[in-house]
Amino acid sequence: MFNTIFNSTASGLDIGTMLICAGVGIVLGIIISLVHKFTSRCSKDFLITLATLPVLVSVVMIMINGSLGTSIAILGAFSLVRFRSIPGSAKELLSVFFAMAIGLALGMGHVLFAVVFTVIVSGMILIFNKLPMFSGGKTEQILKITIPEDLDYTNAFNDEFEKFTKSHRLLKSKTINMGSLYKISYYVTLKGNVNEKEFLDAIRTKNCNLQVLLSTGDEEKEM
Numbered sequence: 001m002f003n004t005i006f007n008s009t010a011s012g013l014d015i016g017t018m019l020i021c022a023g024v025g026i027v028l029g030i031i032i033s034l035v036h037k038f039t040s041r042c043s044k045d046f047l048i049t050l051a052t053l054p055v056l057v058s059v060v061m062i063m064i065n066g067s068l069g070t071s072i073a074i075l076g077a078f079s080l081v082r083f084r085s086i087p088g089s090a091k092e093l094l095s096v097f098f099a100m101a102i103g104l105a106l107g108m109g110h111v112l113f114a115v116v117f118t119v120i121v122s123g124m125i126l127i128f129n130k131l132p133m134f135s136g137g138k139t140e141q142i143l144k145i146t147i148p149e150d151l152d153y154t155n156a157f158n159d160e161f162e163k164f165t166k167s168h169r170l171l172k173s174k175t176i177n178m179g180s181l182y183k184i185s186y187y188v189t190l191k192g193n194v195n196e197k198e199f200l201d202a203i204r205t206k207n208c209n210l211q212v213l214l215s216t217g218d219e220e221k222e223m
Contacts, residue, residue, distance in 0.1 A: 021062075021106045025055035028102050028118045035122045036095040039129040041216070046092065053099035054106060054114075061107020089140070094125075139216070142171065143186045145203060146210040149175070153184050156206055164199040166191055181210070188214075 033050040036042060098121060105114040147153055153173065161168045171185040190199065196214060203212050 017109075018062075020111060021058055021109070022055055024111050024114065025058050025103065025106050026051070028106075028114060029054040029099060031118055031122060032095060032099050032102065035125055036091065039125060040089070040091045042092070050095055050099050053096070054103040057100050057103025058106035061104055064107075140187050140189050142213075142215045143168075143188045143203075144211075144213040144215070145184045145186075145207055146176075146212070147182045147184060147207045148210070149180055149182060151182075151207065153182060157203060160199070160202045160206070161188070164191060164194045164202065165189060 029051040032054070033047045036050055037047055102114050102118055105111075105117065145153075145157070147156070166189045168186050168188045171187055173182060173184045175181070176183050190196070200212050200214060204210075
């Protein structure tokens with residue numbers, strides 16, 4: 001039932017078979033992208049990445065053509081790209097692996113399997129996203145703080161994070177205004193009974209009343 005549509009190696013593939021794999025990959029990539037958009041906040045760039053990833057992975061698989069040496073080289077390239085990127089959320093990683101799995105199936109010619117697999121996993125993600133048992137309470141937000149250069153941000157806000165947040169992790173830090181200021185970004189999850197204004201006011205007492213931004217979106221915006 002799930003037999004491959006390839007009758008030969010990549011060197012003997014006809015244009016019709018390649019177009020079938022590419023067309024199905026585009027459609028399934030769009031489905032994966034829409035499912036991710038429906039279940040979590042994300043940027044336009046990430047949605048485009050998900051939509052095109054199955055086609056790209058399938059092309060790589062076809063070009064490998066059973067070569068062990070080429071497979072190891074491609075694995076190293078994928079690892080390099082992964083570790084050079086900013087760590088994503090759990091849902092982002094899930095969607096990336098989902099798209100890659102579909103690309104692997106298409107690259108081996110298992111078109112029907114890829115379609116069925118996409119329908120099943122997409123349905124699981126949509127259902128699990130609606131079930132109360134998988135509810136994690138308040139969602140993760142992005143906190144951006146501007147601080148003077150003489151303030152050590154490493155432990156400066158530990159008391160505020162302990163009091164107002166369930167969890168926090170540093171996203172990035174950079175200098176601005178010719179190095180006179182720092183801009184620090186965190187992923188934070190506020191406690192259920194926290195007043196956001198009170199939280200921001202507590203931060204402002206530590207950063208000399210410079211700008212503070214608490215965002216619910218995942219997109220990176222300039223403060």
